[in-house]
Amino acid sequence: MKLLSKLTAAVLVAGALFFTNTVKAQTTPANAFRLGLGIETGLPTGVAKLGSTFTLGGTARLQYGISDSFALTYTMGGYHFFPKKIPGTDQRYGSYGEIPIKFGVKEFFVPSVYVAGEVGIAYEKLEHGWGPHRLDLSPGIGWANKSWDVSFRYENFSGANQDHFGMLGLRLAYGFAL
Known part of the structure; x- marks a missing residue:
C-alpha cells in the first residue's frame, strides 16, 4: 500500500507539471546537442526482487535533435540494487549494480510529452x-521542457543463461544545451 501511495504521488506531480506548463517551445531543437544529468530510483522486477528492495542511481544522457520532435540519445550511468535481509538471519544478500551503456530514440508526440x-x-x-554483461532494453514515456525531464520506464536486463530481471524506474533530470 505504501508503494501504491508513492507511485500515485509521483504520477500526480508529473501530471501537475505537464498541465501547468505553458511553454510551447520545442524541446529537441534540430541539429543541436543537449546533456541531461539525472537521478533515478526504481523497484526491482523478476529475480531481482527476490534479493533487493529498491534501486538508486544516476545517468548522463546526451541527446541530438534530428528534427524538432525526434532525437537520438546516448545514455550511461549506474544503478545500485539495495539488498534485502536473508530470511531468518541478520545478514543481507550481496549487493550489486548495473552499469548501462545505451543508444536510443526519443519522439515527442505532443509538445513536452515523449516516448x-x-x-x-x-x-x-x-x-x-564483475558479473556477466547483459542486453539492456528500456522503453519509457516522459515529460520534458527546456530544463527538466521526468520519465518513467521499464528496464530489462537479460543474459545468455535466460536469467533476466529488471526494474520499473523513475528519472528526474536537469538538461541544458551544449
Missing part, C-alpha cells in the same frame, strides 16, 4: 568483482 526506447549493454558490478 523513448533504448537498447544497449549493462555490465554487472558485484561486491567482489
